[in-house]
Amino acid sequence: MLQIAKKNYPDIKFINEDVFELTHIDDDLIILNYFLTLFDDPELLLSHLNKIISKKSRIIILDFYSFDNPIYAYFMKYQGAKCTLDIINIIEKYFEIEIIKTKKSPYLLWKYGILSLKKINI
Numbered sequence: 001m002l003q004i005a006k007k008n009y010p011d012i013k014f015i016n017e018d019v020f021e022l023t024h025i026d027d028d029l030i031i032l033n034y035f036l037t038l039f040d041d042p043e044l045l046l047s048h049l050n051k052i053i054s055k056k057s058r059i060i061i062l063d064f065y066s067f068d069n070p071i072y073a074y075f076m077k078y079q080g081a082k083c084t085l086d087i088i089n090i091i092e093k094y095f096e097i098e099i100i101k102t103k104k105s106p107y108l109l110w111k112y113g114i115l116s117l118k119k120i121n122i
Contacts, residue, residue, distance in 0.1 A: 002014055002016050013027060019045065019048065019049070020048060022052055023052060024052050024054075025049075025052050025053045025054065025057060026053075026054045026056075026057070027054075027057060028056060028057060028058065029057070029058055029059075029060065030049075030053065030057055030058070030059045030060070031059075031060045031062070032059060032060070032061045032062070032063075033062050033063075034062065034063050035061070035063065042087075042090065043090050043093070046090065046091060046093070046094045046095070047093075047094055049094070050094040050095065050119055050120070050122060053119055054119075055119055057119060058098075058116060058117065058118060059095065059116070059117040060114065060115070060116055060117075061091075061113070061114070061115040061117065062113070062114055063113055063115075084113075088100075091115070091117065093122070094119075094120065094122060095117035095118060095119060095120060096117065096118045096119075096120050097115055097116070097117060098116040098117065098118055099114070099115065099116040100113065100114070100115050101113070101114045102114075
């Protein structure tokens, strides 16, 4: 998939690395696609991103945004979240949320969320 994306969008920088191995990201835009359920500790990831991204960087998160989704609900409850607001509270420890939009997917039964984040100094 990454090879196809690189071929179709040669002007975009794609990185496929362990985020915890990265020491600095100076890109203007970072897109995290459906990442919350992939990490045992999303707060650790958010904390690390806050340390390594530049002040000009913006992060766009696209992820499931509804506890109606059984996969999302399982992972979020596993991580101690009881509702979407718990996830927002974790994000706001490290980033200013500039935009939140929720959309109903035409392909899935559940909502997904789009969040735009700006680094804060902690």
